[in-house]
Amino acid sequence: MSGNYESTRRRLTAKQAETVSRLTKCAVEVLREGGFAGLTVRLVAARAGVAPATAYTYFSSKEHLVAEVFWRRLAEMPREDATSDDRTARAVAVLRSVALLVSDEPELAAAVTTALLGRDPDVEHLRARVGLEIRERLIAALEPEPDQDLVEALELLYSGALVRAGMGYGSYTRIADRLEISARMILP
Numbered sequence: 001m002s003g004n005y006e007s008t009r010r011r012l013t014a015k016q017a018e019t020v021s022r023l024t025k026c027a028v029e030v031l032r033e034g035g036f037a038g039l040t041v042r043l044v045a046a047r048a049g050v051a052p053a054t055a056y057t058y059f060s061s062k063e064h065l066v067a068e069v070f071w072r073r074l075a076e077m078p079r080e081d082a083t084s085d086d087r088t089a090r091a092v093a094v095l096r097s098v099a100l101l102v103s104d105e106p107e108l109a110a111a112v113t114t115a116l117l118g119r120d121p122d123v124e125h126l127r128a129r130v131g132l133e134i135r136e137r138l139i140a141a142l143e144p145e146p147d148q149d150l151v152e153a154l155e156l157l158y159s160g161a162l163v164r165a166g167m168g169y170g171s172y173t174r175i176a177d178r179l180e181i182s183a184r185m186i187l188p
Contacts, residue, residue, distance in 0.1 A: 020058050022048040024069045028108055031066070036111035041065060060122045066115035067126040069108065073101055074133055080141060088187040090141035095158050095183050096176045098134055099165070103172030113166025134158070153186055 012020060026047040030039050039062050045055035059065040080093040102109040116127050138154055139146040158179060165175040 016058075019048070019050060019054065020068075023050070023055055023058060023065065024072060027065050027069055028105070031107045031111050032105070035107050036062075036066070036114055039066070039111065061118070061120045063115040063118035063120050064122040064126070066108075066111045067118070067123045067130075070102065070112045070116065071126050071130055074098070074130055077101060079137065087142050088184065091138060091154060091187060092180050092183050094134070094137045094141045095154065095179050098137075098158055099161060099172060099176035099179050103176070109172055110166055110168075113163060117163075131155070150186070150188075154183060157182055157186065 023044055027039065027044045030044050030047060041055050041059055041062055042052045044062075044065065045052045048055070059068065077097060080090055080097065084090055102112055115123060116130070118124075135151060135155060138151050142151065161175050161179045161182075164170065165172045169175075170178070
């Protein structure tokens with residue numbers, strides 16, 4: 001996927017895309033320093049050198065901002081190698097890569113869990129995009145015959161695992177390991 005993402009609220013010019021990119025980068029910096037509780041759109045705007053009103057033009061809430069960070073990271077993540085004959089290994093690779101996407105940034109990981117559970121319409125839109133992206137990756141991994149019930153079972157498995165990790169019931173690396181074990185139990 002290219003580095004120019006369509007916003008959840010509108011299409012962006014090159015200058016607007018650069019502003020959004022600065023805001024998302026600064027959001028991660030602010031999260032590292034103060035966690036989700038210390039994150040505000042105003043604080044991120046100040047760090048990015050833009051007016052708060054400008055930041056709110058792009059992001060309706062801090063949950064929306066964090067969800068956008070996760071969406072961008074997921075969209076940039078390379079697709080798994082589809083040349084392997086082992087579809088179980090391909091599906092497990094998808095699940096592990098999603099589980100480990102923010103594993104080395106604990107403050108961001110915790111914020112993503114909280115943000116993606118939000119009711120903000122912009123977050124709901126991004127949550128749907130994230131779910132569709134992961135679904136498409138799982139379907140591709142399970143080719144040539146992806147069973148929809150199996151895809152849904154794997155979706156339930158990873159979403160539960162990520163919520164569990166976000167709640168602090170283990171590191172994301174440990175959760176990724178448990179996710180792999182569980183997926184191998186489900187996959188034929």
